[in-house]
């Protein structure tokens with residue numbers, strides 16, 4: 001019988017996940033379907049359970065349900081536990097397992113697709129919401145020299161620092177608001193705020209970009225105000241979050257199917273190349 005998977009969110013019609021997973025399934029000869037399911041704001045758990053009853057094997061979870069998915073799961077991976085957010089659900093007779101592949105997707109995009117190694121680098125992570133939280137452990141696992149967290153609400157960045165500093169290893173960590181960044185330089189600046197969604201850029205001081213630095217926006221599909229500002233401020237390279245999206249999907253696919261799909265053909269297709 002064909003195995004069923006889906007992405008669940010609200011809204012979800014815009015999701016590229018059905019197309020990405022259809023290409024993965026074709027490339028790896030997996031007998032599966034993947035659909036988009038809209039859940040009402042107060043109906044996440046019921047929608048998941050209905051999908052399980054209908055034979056569903058797994059789901060991706062997107063806005064605004066990642067935290068609820070974490071609570072719904074019977075068991076969670078350590079990275080999902082740390083992120084307090086789940087973007088991948090795996091259904092089995094033993095129950096619902098939750099994982100989070102967003103951070104692995106970001107690191108895979110940076111290191112494999114963009115050839116940007118993180119060991120020894122100075123990283124600035126902007127934002128302290130679910131996306132920032134989800135990438136903390138995988139970023140620290142790459143052993144950067146320093147990780148600075150900056151957020152509009154500075155206390156939320158400090159809270160994130162307090163939670164993750166036990167995992168710092170040899171990495172120097174600090175946290176605060178945007179204004180405290182004046183006079184500092186970074187090799188990688190990651191925008192994990194939602195500012196790009198309203199065509200805004202976080203109000204950053206000038207001079208942040210070290211020679212050879214990369215500016216990375218998790219939002220994808222266009223050059224965002226953050227990326228435009230980074231270009232004028234001297235970032236050597238710019239990247240959007242499309243590669244992260246495809247790589248996190250590949251990690252989910254691997255968790256479900258035990259097969260690692262090639263990501264380059266999908267990325268090229270999405271970029272229209």
Ligand code: NDP
Pocket residue numbers: 102105126127128129130131132151152153156192193194195196197200201202203218219220241242244245246248
């Ligand atoms: P959350 O709502 O959890 O967090 C939003 C964050 O953005 C907060 O830190 C908030 O600051 C900050 N923020 C919002 N508006 C502004 C603004 N105008 N200026 C400065 N900071 C602002 O969202 P998520 O963390 O879940 O998502 C963040 C972004 O990452 C989204 O744009 C999402 O699309 C993207 N994303 C991309 C993925 C990919 O695969 N490419 C995967 C996951 C997320 P404050 O605390 O002060 O409110």
